[in-house]
Amino acid sequence: MKQVKISNTDQTLEYESDRYTLLEFLETQKIPVQYQCREGYCGACRCKLTSGEVEYQQEPLAFIRKGEILLCCSKPLDDVELTLPFI
Numbered sequence: 001m002k003q004v005k006i007s008n009t010d011q012t013l014e015y016e017s018d019r020y021t022l023l024e025f026l027e028t029q030k031i032p033v034q035y036q037c038r039e040g041y042c043g044a045c046r047c048k049l050t051s052g053e054v055e056y057q058q059e060p061l062a063f064i065r066k067g068e069i070l071l072c073c074s075k076p077l078d079d080v081e082l083t084l085p086f087i
Contacts, residue, residue: 001005005081006031007050015076022082023071027067038072047073052080 002015004025013017013029031059035045041053043062048070054074063069 002076002081003051004076005079007027007081017053018075020075021056021072022069022074022080026071033071033084037071040070040073043070047071047085048083050081050083053077054080062072 004013004015004022005011005037006013011031013025015025017025020028023033023035023038033045036042037044040058040060041062043060043064045056046062046064048067054069054076056070057073057075060070060073064070071082
């Protein structure tokens, strides 16, 4: 079981299922998340990956800087810490 820490709120959540993207997982946990396309095109769900590592279901087409991820198409490979810009 992996942990997803939200550094803005000091919440630590248990990520139990690899079937969810981080966006879907945060939605199930009632964490407010911005998004639009859900496929890595728009970049609306961009956030900072403070620690840990993710894998992409599909390679995102939206521009992301080093240390950023798109929640809509990524899954954690291990424990991760995220800084969400919209909380």
